[in-house]
Amino acid sequence: MMSTLWAMLFGNKEYKIVMSELFNLLESDELAKTPILVYANKQDLRDAMSVEELTGALMLHSIRNHDWHIQACCALTGEGLLDGINWVYQRTKGNAS
Ligand SMILES: Nc1nc2c(ncn2[C@@H]2O[C@H](COP(=O)(O)OP(=O)(O)OP(=O)(O)O)[C@@H](O)[C@H]2O)c(=O)[nH]1
Numbered sequence: 001m002m003s004t005l006w007a008m009l010f011g012n013k014e015y016k017i018v019m020s021e022l023f024n025l026l027e028s029d030e031l032a033k034t035p036i037l038v039y040a041n042k043q044d045l046r047d048a049m050s051v052e053e054l055t056g057a058l059m060l061h062s063i064r065n066h067d068w069h070i071q072a073c074c075a076l077t078g079e080g081l082l083d084g085i086n087w088v089y090q091r092t093k094g095n096a097s
Pocket residue numbers: 010011012013041042043044045073074075076077
C-alpha cells in the first residue's frame with residue numbers, strides 16, 4: 001500500500017541514525033513522491049535543536065525528489081502539530097488512492 005505520510009517526531013538525539021534511515025526510505029519505490037514531514041520536537045526546551053539546525057543535520061536540502069517540510073513543535077502542548085498535519089493535507093488532497 002502506498003504511504004501518504006511519513007512523519008518523524010524526535011528531539012535532539014540520534015539524528016544521524018534518523019538521517020540514515022530517512023535516506024534509505026527515500027530510495028524505496030513505494031515512497032516515490034511521498035511528502036516528507038519532519039517534526040522538530042521539544043522546542044520548549046532550550047537545548048533542543050532548532051529547525052535550522054535539524055535541517056542542516058538531516059541534510060534536508062539535499063532531498064530533491066520529494067516535497068519536504070520541517071515543522072517546529074512541542075508534543076507536550078501540541079503546538080505546531082496541526083500545522084504539520086495541515087501541510088501534509090495541502091500536499092495530498094485530491095490524491096486519494
Ligand atoms: N519538554 C518536552 N518533553 C517532551 C516533548 N515531547 C516528548 N517529551 C518527553 O520526552 C520524553 C521521551 O519521550 P519518548 O516518547 O519516550 O521519546 P523517545 O524517542 O523514547 O526519547 P527522546 O529521544 O528523548 O524523545 C518523555 O518524557 C516525553 O514526555 C516536548 O515537546 N517537550
